Amino acid sequence: EAGVAQSPRYKIIEKRQSVAFWCNPISGHATLYWYQQILGQGPKLLIQFQNNGVVDDSQLPKDRFSAERLKGVDSTLKIQPAKLEDSAVYLCASSFGRVDEKLFFGSGTQLSVL
Amino acid sequence: AQSVAQPEDQVNVAEGNPLTVKCTYSVSGNPYLFWYVQYPNRGLQFLLKYITGDNLVKGSYGFEAEFNKSQTSFHLKKPSALVSDSALYFCAVLSYGNNRLAFGKGNQVVVIP
Numbered sequence: 001e002a003g004v005a006q007s008p009r010y011k012i013i014e015k016r017q018s019v020a021f022w023c024n025p026i027s028g029h030a031t032l033y034w035y036q037q038i039l040g041q042g043p044k045l046l047i048q049f050q051n052n053g054v055v056d057d058s059q060l061p062k063d064r065f066s067a068e069r070l071k072g073v074d075s076t077l078k079i080q081p082a083k084l085e086d087s088a089v090y091l092c093a094s095s096f097g098r099v100d101e102k103l104f105f106g107s108g109t110q111l112s113v114l
Numbered sequence: 115a116q117s118v119a120q121p122e123d124q125v126n127v128a129e130g131n132p133l134t135v136k137c138t139y140s141v142s143g144n145p146y147l148f149w150y151v152q153y154p155n156r157g158l159q160f161l162l163k164y165i166t167g168d169n170l171v172k173g174s175y176g177f178e179a180e181f182n183k184s185q186t187s188f189h190l191k192k193p194s195a196l197v198s199d200s201a202l203y204f205c206a207v208l209s210y211g212n213n214r215l216a217f218g219k220g221n222q223v224v225v226i227p
Contacts, residue, residue: 042217070155105157
């Protein structure tokens with residue numbers, strides 16, 4: 001079965017520039033998550049979608065981060081403008097929808113902000 | 115809010131020896147506990163979970179974990195480590211209060227041939 005697809009794999013930008021990440025979850029998975037993983041730390045949830053609705057975005061810095069999942073399938077996470085502290089790996093994950101289910105993760109996008 | 119502590123940054127073990135990766139948690143109510151593994155340049159992969167029932171949970175690749183409610187721990191174990199087990203291991207706890215999975219900082223496991 002195809003896994004969670006993410007692109008790009010790597011991205012280098014300068015501070016104050018904008019960047020976008022794309023995620024295509026496993027087919028049939030209703031729930032999609034975006035996590036931020038800073039070096040030396042565990043993943044931190046940024047936003048969780050159930051189909052095309054937002055379930056939890058309480059930890060998303062909404063002044064600069066935005067995300068959408070318009071058709072309830074793939075999703076885009078955007079940062080505008082980027083700051084140095086946004087350097088991290090951005091992981092997308094999906095699941096069928098029950099909260100106690102295992103998550104399937106993509107390989108992530110490694111962002112470096114210079 | 116729920117939290118997870120993984121006290122050791124790195125665990126070194128000789129191939130063939132038992133492997134233990136420690137995890138303690140804090141959560142209101144009954145915990146749902148998970149272990150994930152991350153190989154270099156790969157996303158996290160699910161190993162096992164504890165929801166309810168038997169305190170000893172068996173998972174993928176020969177790993178198991180023991181839930182201890184009195185010690186609020188969920189240590190990951192493998193009887194005989196392989197070099198291929200070298201990876202980053204994350205413990206995570208889910209609280210039904212906010213349905214959010216909280217990850218620990220991770221433990222780097224190095225299995226020495």
